[in-house]
Each structure stands twice: as C-alpha cells, then as structure tokens.
Amino acid sequence: MLTFLRRRAVSSAIPLIVVVLGVFLLARLSGDPAKLYLPLSATAEMREEFTVRNGFDRPLLVQFWDYVTNVAQLDFGQSLRTGQDAMGMALQAFPATLQLAATTMILAVVGAVVVGSWAAYRPNSLADRVASFTSMAAASVPDFWVAIMGVLVFAVTLGWLPTSGVQGSAAWVLPIATLLIRPFGVLVQVVRGAMVSALSAPYVKVARSKGAGELRVVLGHALRNAAAPALTVAGDLTVGLVNGAVVVETIFGWPGIGKLMIDSILQRDFAVLQAAVLVTALTIFLLNILIDIGYALLDARVREGVLT
Template identity: 35%
Template sequence: MGKYLRQRILQIVPVLILITFIVFFLVYMAGDPVSLMLPEDATPEDIENLREALKLNEPVPVQFGYFLLNLVQGDFGQSFRYAQPALPIVMERLPATLILALTSMVVAVLIAIPAGIISAVKRNTFLDMFVTGFSILGKAMPNFWLGIMLMLVFGVMLQVLPVSGNETWRHLVLPSITLGTAVSAEMTRLIRSSMLEILQQDYIRTAKSKGVQPFTLIMKHGFKNSLVPVITILFLQISTLVSGALVTEVVFSYPGLGQLLVQAVNGRDMAIVQAAVFVVAIMVIFLNLIADILYRIFDPRIKYN
C-alpha cells in the first residue's frame, strides 16, 4: 500500500506539468491580453512597454519557462479586472464552491442510496420502475433548466427560499438540489446494478438460509460489499461538481469559483482562468488518490502491487 501511494504521488508530478502545458497554450491561443489590459487611448509605446513587462515579446518556449517559474512561486499573474494577484482571488472563491459541492453531494447520497437499494431489492416491481424512471429523468434534465424551475416554484411562486447569494444556509438549498439531482441519478443506477450483482452471490444466499435478518443481510452483507464502485462514482462526481458548478452558480448568482471562471472567460482575464483551472485540476487529482485509498479500506481483498 505504501509503495503504491509513493508511486501514485510521483505520478502526480508529470500530470501537473502536462496540465500547466495545456493551460498555458490554451491561454496563449486565446489572443493578446494587452489590448484588454490597456485603455483604448493607449499609445503604441504603452502597449510595447506592457508587452515587454509581461515577457510577451519573448519566444513561446521562453514564455512557458517564465510561466513555470512563476507557477512554482504561486504566481499566476495579475488579474487586470481586479488589479490583484489571481491566485488569492481564486482561493477566496473556492470555499463557497466546495460548500456547494459538498451539500450537493449530501443531497445526492440521501437520495441515491435508499433509492438504489430499494430498486435492487424490489427488482422488476413498480418501485423499481419508478426509481429507474426517476434516475433517467434526473440524468436527462439540464442543470440550468431544473435550477430555473426551482427558482420559479420556490422563489417566485411560494417565496419560501432565496434564489441568489450565499448569506445563509437557505441560499444553498436550491443550488444543492439542482446539482445533486443529476449526481443522484447516476449514483442510483450504479448502486442498483452493484447491489443486484452482490445479492446473487452465494454468501448472500447462505446468510439468508441461516436466518439473517433482511435489514442486516442487505446493509451489512450486501451494500457494504457493493461500495467499491460507489466510491469511484462518488469521488468522480465530487470533482465533477466542483468543476461543473459554474452553470448552477451563474443561474443562482452564487459567488463561487464557477461564476468567477465564467466572468474571467467572458472578460478574457487569463490570469484568473489559469489559476482556476490549475486549482480544480489539483483537486481532481487528489480526490482520485483518496478514492484509491478508500478502496483498500472498504474492500481488503484489493491488493496494490
């Protein structure tokens, strides 16, 4: 286990280098940022001085070298919109997005686990068809459409929940349901299929013949042993929620990383774009590493060579 973890941590280094390479060239191909950073009445001399200060007159490999050097120091450049370093701005918005992602995952788990178990236990019944239909519908609904419908019903018609901001826990309810619904649909189908496979195993039939209580049989012997694929989708969906929350944050005017990234792309504030993409990429990498560790905890049969 320790050797495997050391190998995985060493593998993170080339992955991060590849990510920085992709981020740099995506931003490089987006165009010259100098025209956006200076006013319209800027003189050619002002433009040339700024290009020189930003090292934009250097060859591309040299620019990439400067980018890596600054990256090691945590410097992604200055945001021309906020006139501040980009990374602190991203880190300031990150907690709001993490809170939204975690609450959305709680919503998804509270829906998916009981729905998936019931669907598997009541296979080919009305309940199974209802849950399956719900999961298909939840997966098919676009986030922005569901968010708008929730705003219309609970914010405008019933006026019981706020539709923008993040001042209190009530501001998290509608965005969390919007994000959590699609994730719960995916998890429900996975839990159902995993539980169906486990319930066909010989040790389940043996435990049933020995008179094990149905709840114990399902939860302790069935659901516990079906957790490995569930953990996989759970951690992959957490990273998806963090990176995919931008649409929901824009719909609900939620001041998180997603809304910041959309504004930065629209305004071509490339320092913010670079910092945000890099932070999200690091989070995805380490979430996958945590998932690998949890595999071994929940299923000791898994061996790492």
C-alpha cells in the same frame, strides 16, 4: 501503499502538465488584455508599455517557462484587474465550490443508498420500476436546463427562492438541486444493480439461514459489499462536480472557483485563470488518490494489489 501513491503521482503528472500548458496557451487566444484594461484613447506607446510591463511581448514559450519557474517558487503572479495575489484569489473562491460539491454529494449518496436499496430489495416491483425510471430520467437531464428552469419557475414566476447569491439557506436550494439531480440518478442505478447482485449472493443466503434479521442482512452484509462500486462512481461524480460547476456557479452567481474562471476569461486575467485551473487540477488529482485508497480499503482483492 507508498509505492502505489508514487505510481499514481507519476501517472498524473503528465496530464497535469498538459492541462496547465493548454490553459496557458488557450488563455492567450482570448485577446489582447491591453484592449480591455487601457482606455480607447490609449496611444501606441501606452499599449506597448502595458505589454512590456506585463511580459506579453516575449515569445509564448519564454512566458510559459517563466510561469513554470515562478510556480516552482510558489509565485503565481498577480491579477491584472485587482493587483491581488492570483493564488490567493483562487484559494479564497475554492471553499465555496467545495461546500457546494460536498453538500450535493452527501445528499446524493444518502438518497441513492435509500432508494437504490429499497428498489433492489423488491426487484421488478412497482417501486423498483418507478425508482429505475426516475433515476434514468434524472441522470439524463442536463444541468444548465435544470438551472434555467429552476430560476424561471421558482425564482421568477413563484418568487420562492433567490436567483443568485449565498445569503441565507434559501440561496443554496437551487444550486444544490441543480447539481444533485444527475449524481442522484446515476448513483441510484449503481446502488440498485450492486444490491441486486449482493442480495442474491451465497453469503446473504447463509446469513438468512442463520436467522439474521432483514435489516442486518441488507445493511450489514449486502450494502457493505455493494459499497465498493458505488464509492468509485460517487468519487468520479464528485470530481465531475468540482470540475463542472462552472455553468451552475455562473447562472446562480455562486462565488466559487468556476465563476472565478469565467470572470477571468472574460477579463483576460491570465494569472488568476491559471491559478484557478491549477487549484482545480490538483484537487481532482487528490480526489482520485482518495478514491483509489477508499476502494482498496473496501475490496481486499484491490487492497492486495495496491500493497504489493
């Protein structure tokens, strides 16, 4: 297992470096921070002093090397806008994103297991066709459209739900519903396909021939073996939620890492943007490791390959 973890760490190091370098360079293409943080009446001397003080006058490669060496010493810089520690701001915003992603995935997994197993238990029935059509439609709907329609219908027109914020349980409904639709649709398809194969497998027929009840056959035998592909897809979707919550957090004013990234780009707050991307990239790396370990624990064939 330790060898497997080392291989995964090495293979993920290069993409992580590329992401950090890409964000570092692209952030500086957003414009000169001096034009944003200094008044319009600022003189050329004031602009030059601001640029030199923040190190923006040095070549990009020198700036990047300074950034890497500072990160190695756990120094992530300070926010140009607030003067706070950049990593502290990223870590303060990240739990809100994790709460949103975790709640969404728990609801998606539970709902998909119920609906997918129900559809697979009666293949080609009306229930199966309704579940398949609904899940395919849900998997195809873009998040931003669902978010906008949700605000328009339930917040603006009906006035049932708030348009933004995190105060009260009602504020969670639209963000979670928006993020939930696509993962639910994808997982229903995966669970249904895996359960159809599992329920027709020989070991299920043997269990039934020995007098096992249908609930035990479905939950104890078929679902256990169908869990491995569903877990992999659920893990990938969770990574996508953490990485792709930018639009939803921006629309609903959710104080997570995605909104912090957008605000940092608009405010040309390079240090905060870099810290937010680094936290997100490391989280995705750890999630991928956990997905691989979980898949290995569920599938003996994969486990043997990991342990060797």
